[in-house]
Amino acid sequence: MKVLVRAFAGFRDVMGESTSYDLPDKSDLSTLLSLIASRSEESRALLFDNKGQLRGHIILMVNRKRVSRTVIGTLLLSEGDEVALYPPVAGG
Amino acid sequence: MLTDREIQRYSRQITFIGEENQERLKSAHIVIAGAGGLGCPIAIYLTVAGIGHITIIDCDKVDRTNLNRQILHWERDIGREKTRSACDKLQQLNPEIRIDAITTVITRENASALITGAGLIIDALDNFEGRYILNRAALDHAIPCIHGAVCGYDGHVTTMIPGETACLRCIFPEPPTGSEFPIIGTTAGIIGLLQAHEAIKYIIGRGELLKNRLLLWDGRGSTVSYLDLERDPLCKVCGEFQKRKVTGGKG
Numbered sequence: 001m002k003v004l005v006r007a008f009a010g011f012r013d014v015m016g017e018s019t020s021y022d023l024p025d026k027s028d029l030s031t032l033l034s035l036i037a038s039r040s041e042e043s044r045a046l047l048f049d050n051k052g053q054l055r056g057h058i059i060l061m062v063n064r065k066r067v068s069r070t071v072i073g074t075l076l077l078s079e080g081d082e083v084a085l086y087p088p089v090a091g092g
Numbered sequence: 093m094l095t096d097r098e099i100q101r102y103s104r105q106i107t108f109i110g111e112e113n114q115e116r117l118k119s120a121h122i123v124i125a126g127a128g129g130l131g132c133p134i135a136i137y138l139t140v141a142g143i144g145h146i147t148i149i150d151c152d153k154v155d156r157t158n159l160n161r162q163i164l165h166w167e168r169d170i171g172r173e174k175t176r177s178a179c180d181k182l183q184q185l186n187p188e189i190r191i192d193a194i195t196t197v198i199t200r201e202n203a204s205a206l207i208t209g210a211g212l213i214i215d216a217l218d219n220f221e222g223r224y225i226l227n228r229a230a231l232d233h234a235i236p237c238i239h240g241a242v243c244g245y246d247g248h249v250t251t252m253i254p255g256e257t258a259c260l261r262c263i264f265p266e267p268p269t270g271s272e273f274p275i276i277g278t279t280a281g282i283i284g285l286l287q288a289h290e291a292i293k294y295i296i297g298r299g300e301l302l303k304n305r306l307l308l309w310d311g312r313g314s315t316v317s318y319l320d321l322e323r324d325p326l327c328k329v330c331g332e333f334q335k336r337k338v339t340g341g342k343g
Contacts, residue, residue: 008308008317009246056266064320086308086319088264089243091273092130092218092280 001025001079003032008086014042015085025079029062029072032083046087059086094118098188102142113296114142118189120295121145123207125198125226126216127174128152129161129280130240130287134214136164137288139182143295145190146182149206150174151197161277198222203229212294213237214287215260220267224329227252227260231333236294240287243273245311247283250321251290251302258304258321259330279311 001023007015021035033054037044049055060067061084067075077083094114099106106114120143124131127150135148152174154165162174169177175193182191196202198217203225207213213230215237217223223239230237231254239260240249252259286307293299306319323330 008310010244012310012312055269057264057268059264059319061319066320066322084319086306088268089241089246089248089273090218090220090268090270091243091275092126092128092216092241 003077004082005036006082006084009089010087011046011085014046026076029075029077032077033072057088059088109296116295117142118144121210122212122214122291123147123210124214124216125149126218127178128218129242129275130216130284132162132164133281133284134216134288135178135182136185137285138291139186139189141292143189147192147194148175148178149194149196149198151195161275161280198225200225204232207233207235210235212291214291215239223260228329230254231259231330238287238290240283242275242279242283244275245279247279247309249283249286249302249307250305253303254333258323259327261329262324262327263306263321282309
């Protein structure tokens with residue numbers, strides 16, 4: 001199945017603005033994030049800390065609805081889903 | 093009541109928003125937390141719009157590295173307190189309004205006193221530690237807060253109304269990492285002006301606010317996107333506010 005990933009802010013420079021990923025049917029969000037991370041070391045470092053945990057500040061949206069990082073291992077994706085990733089900016 | 097001089101000064105916007113709304117702006121008290129890249133454009137536009145009382149809070153002194161974006165601070169101000177530097181220029185821009193300058197770090201201990209009496213808070217800080225403190229104080233006093241943040245080409249804005257929208261902790265449960273951020277001045281200008289624009293709309297009650305919406309500005313392609321937000325029912329910060337609202341008490 002194909003899932004569209006929209007990256008925002010600094011993620012855009014590394015992952016591209018909008019990328020389609022091919023995943024086995026019934027993959028969960030965690031599988032998608034690992035696939036994105038496998039594309040480059042830079043992507044992996046942006047998404048995961050050195051213990052392999054998804055970085056806590058990243059905002060995850062699936063089909064425009066916010067999802068908690070606690071569900072990434074159980075939230076199953078479907079064909080045509082849109083996943084948005086936003087690493088919030090902090091400066092002023 | 094507006095004076096003749098004020099009616100003349102604001103005539104171009106009074107024809108748009110009406111005298112009653114201009115009086116609302118005059119009666120408003122807004123706290124701007126931060127006199128940096130966001131705080132400068134916010135303060136300038138709210139000053140010239142005729143907000144009657146502005147309190148501007150910052151703990152820093154002007155440094156040469158601030159000058160690419162913090163447009164109220166000039167070469168001659170290096171070493172001065174940012175609040176004093178900002179206050180001087182703002183008062184020259186509009187002598188009709190009251191501007192208070194407070195030089196301090198916003199802490200858990202002083203936040204409540206700093207915002208007491210304000211009708212609106214603008215979060216123009218540069219760190220999430222301070223932003224979280226401000227968020228909690230805003231909820232404690234049931235004062236709306238307009239949040240903005242920037243980095244490089246990117247920025248975001250949202251308007252938080254206690255009891256109605258997600259709070260800062262619902263939106264950003266964990267703070268982004270890093271302390272010094274690269275920034276191009278125009279990004280701070282764009283986000284700061286969006287925050288000032290939200291403030292004016294909130295005061296006069298016209299237009300759609302960015303409630304439960306996070307506006308994302310991307311300067312690479314000059315595009316705007318939105319993320320839909322909602323309250324986290326388990327939020328430790330605004331959950332307490334909801335509880336107090338239901339029980340009607342402070343406990």
